[in-house]
Amino acid sequence: MDWPTFIQTIANSIVASSIYASIAVGLALCFGVMQMANFAHGEFFMLGAYVVFVLNAMLGLPYPFVVLLAALFVGFVGLVVEQTIFKRTRGNVLAGFMATAGLGMILQVIVGQLWGFALMKTIPTPYPETVSILGAQIGVQRLLIVPGAILSVGLLWYFLHHSRIGKGLRACAQDQEAAALQGISVVRMGALAMVLAGMLAGFAGALMAPVHAVTPYMGHAVVLTAFIVVVVGGMASVEGAIVASILFGFVHTFAATIFDSVVASMIGVVVMIVVLVAKPKGLMGRAKA
Amino acid sequence: MTLLSVDNITVQYGRVPAVRGVSLEVHEGEIVTLIGANGAGKSTTIRSISGLNTPTSGSITFQGEKISNLTPDKIATLGITQSPEGRRVFPYMSVHENLEMGAFQLKSSAELRRNMEIVHVHFPVLKERHKQLAGTLSGGQQQMLAIGRALMSNPKLLLLDEPTLGLSPLLSQQLAKIVRDLHETGLTILLVEQNARMALNLADRGYVLETGEIVLEGPASELRSNEEIQKMYLGG
Ligand SMILES: Nc1ncnc2c1ncn2[C@@H]1O[C@H](COP(=O)(O)OP(=O)(O)OP(=O)(O)O)[C@@H](O)[C@H]1O
Ligand SMILES: [Mg+2]
Numbered sequence: 001m002d003w004p005t006f007i008q009t010i011a012n013s014i015v016a017s018s019i020y021a022s023i024a025v026g027l028a029l030c031f032g033v034m035q036m037a038n039f040a041h042g043e044f045f046m047l048g049a050y051v052v053f054v055l056n057a058m059l060g061l062p063y064p065f066v067v068l069l070a071a072l073f074v075g076f077v078g079l080v081v082e083q084t085i086f087k088r089t090r091g092n093v094l095a096g097f098m099a100t101a102g103l104g105m106i107l108q109v110i111v112g113q114l115w116g117f118a119l120m121k122t123i124p125t126p127y128p129e130t131v132s133i134l135g136a137q138i139g140v141q142r143l144l145i146v147p148g149a150i151l152s153v154g155l156l157w158y159f160l161h162h163s164r165i166g167k168g169l170r171a172c173a174q175d176q177e178a179a180a181l182q183g184i185s186v187v188r189m190g191a192l193a194m195v196l197a198g199m200l201a202g203f204a205g206a207l208m209a210p211v212h213a214v215t216p217y218m219g220h221a222v223v224l225t226a227f228i229v230v231v232v233g234g235m236a237s238v239e240g241a242i243v244a245s246i247l248f249g250f251v252h253t254f255a256a257t258i259f260d261s262v263v264a265s266m267i268g269v270v271v272m273i274v275v276l277v278a279k280p281k282g283l284m285g286r287a288k289a
Numbered sequence: 290m291t292l293l294s295v296d297n298i299t300v301q302y303g304r305v306p307a308v309r310g311v312s313l314e315v316h317e318g319e320i321v322t323l324i325g326a327n328g329a330g331k332s333t334t335i336r337s338i339s340g341l342n343t344p345t346s347g348s349i350t351f352q353g354e355k356i357s358n359l360t361p362d363k364i365a366t367l368g369i370t371q372s373p374e375g376r377r378v379f380p381y382m383s384v385h386e387n388l389e390m391g392a393f394q395l396k397s398s399a400e401l402r403r404n405m406e407i408v409h410v411h412f413p414v415l416k417e418r419h420k421q422l423a424g425t426l427s428g429g430q431q432q433m434l435a436i437g438r439a440l441m442s443n444p445k446l447l448l449l450d451e452p453t454l455g456l457s458p459l460l461s462q463q464l465a466k467i468v469r470d471l472h473e474t475g476l477t478i479l480l481v482e483q484n485a486r487m488a489l490n491l492a493d494r495g496y497v498l499e500t501g502e503i504v505l506e507g508p509a510s511e512l513r514s515n516e517e518i519q520k521m522y523l524g525g
Contacts, residue, residue, distance in 0.1 A: 164389070164393065167382070167386055167389060167390060168390065168393055170379070170381070170382060171379050171382065171390045171393075174379045174380060174381055174382065175377055175379060175380075177341055177361070177373070177377065178373065178377040178378070178379065179379075179390070180340075180341070180360070180361035180362045180365070181339055181341075181361055181365055181370065181371050181373060181377075181439075182362075182365060182370075182390045182391055182393045182394070182438070182442075183362050183363075183365035183366045183393050183394035183442065184362055184390070184393050185360070185362045186362070187360075
């Protein structure tokens with residue numbers, strides 16, 4: 001690997017880490033608060049990208065505005081999914097899994113019917129410039145993803161640790177019954193977790209849209225990695241998901257550059273197994289599920 | 290005046306009833322204790338009052354309002370809080386944050402600060418360790434935190450599920466004194482205990498639960514001198 005490729009790969013790893021983080025923290029949050037896994041979470045990411053495709057590439061609305069709209073729209077989708085699916089399947093992980101996995105497929109088909117299945121959508125890059133960093137050329141759009149993701153994950157973290165409602169979310173994730181005994185509505189907190197998770201995933205999709213192949217299936221690969229990241233991070237731990245995202249961002253990107261993406265995925269799974277053998281509860285695993 | 294009245298409730302886990310036709314009353318300003326052996330159904334009863342379990346029949350009323358169909362968070366906001374069995378503190382939150390969660394339902398931060406000060410007076414150790422993660426506290430400290438947390442909303446009725454479980458005799462005595470202090474401030478308390486001696490010394494009245502049914506009830510002084518209770522629960 002020559003020097004510019006190496007720098008390029010580091011940059012790509014950082015970008016991948018931040019995208020994984022902004023997708024995985026939402027999954028981890030929902031899993032913690034509701035003890036439910038949202039298998040349509042990858043499609044939330046996809047929807048965020050399609051909001052950019054429709055409003056920016058097709059209708060010409062300004063990119064930053066559209067990114068914001070994507071976050072709001074997908075946050076709303078999160079709320080709808082909570083109200084229609086998780087409210088009914090609460091406490092039944094399998095039912096929630098089936099329903100959201102089905103929803104994911106439905107969303108893929110709807111989007112495909114509306115805007116086509118096969119062809120990848122091209123979205124004009126709002127920031128086509130490249131900058132030279134230590135001899136490597138790196139696209140500005142890619143670099144913008146990093147502060148964008150850090151900002152959104154950072155805001156979530158701040159919210160969880162410094163606001164009354166955010167602390168209530170953490171309380172629910174640590175002990176639902178004890179949280180309910182404090183007057184915290186576990187149902188409302190679940191809805192809020194889904195809104196926040198949707199906003200983060202939609203935001204990530206919108207940031208990635210100009211540099212990622214936009215197809216109805218784009219959420220698929222992302223959500224698999226996000227699930228691995230959440231498992232490795234310790235299921236319900238937002239902090240663990242962030243640490244694991246960085247780990248996987250680097251491992252996966254380097255393996256994909258040196259070998260190919262299939263090998264990278266295999267190595268990813270091996271890393272997961274190694275971590276789970278060494279620490280069965282994940283990097284930041286918690287005593288109680 | 291009757292604050293809480295549990296009326297003929299039956300609670301089942303699956304098809305097995307854990308509690309059958311239990312009735313009890315708590316009047317304003319009382320300490321009432323519910324004693325009984327392992328598995329008698331004490332926790333099941335107290336969990337039903339908080340809405341964590343739903344009775345299959347019978348009803349529970351609080352200040353004249355039926356609460357047995359409400360969710361636990363709603364019941365907590367009506368003024369019934371609980372220090373649950375096993376403490377159940379939020380392990381990855383600081384002592385301070387745990388207490389803040391106890392005040393989740395309060396709207397004013399002045400009220401939160403005032404209640405925090407009161408809790409710190411009862412449990413100075415919670416002030417000393419306010420930054421420490423709750424999961425790293427000793428068992429006794431966690432018990433104090435669980436009770437402190439339940440006091441943070443200034444409840445009308447405090448439910449305590451085996452607060453002395455696993456504590457040293459010295460700590461248990463300390464805790465008993467705090468319960469008495471709380472009672473003297475006018476707080477109404479329903480105390481669940483396996484430690485019948487301590488409970489009957491603290492309480493005004495008591496109920497004895499055996500395999501899911503109330504078998505005896507009366508003033509604590511009467512229960513203390515009851516022969517059967519002496520044999521079964523007081524070791525003499
Ligand atoms: N979650 C549950 N699922 C099934 N059975 C349960 C459950 N919780 C309690 N039980 C059963 O219900 C009965 C009453 O249990 P409960 O916990 O109310 O007793 P307890 O008086 O609080 O006992 P302890 O002193 O051990 O705390 C017991 O037979 C117990 O095995
Ligand atoms: Mg019990």
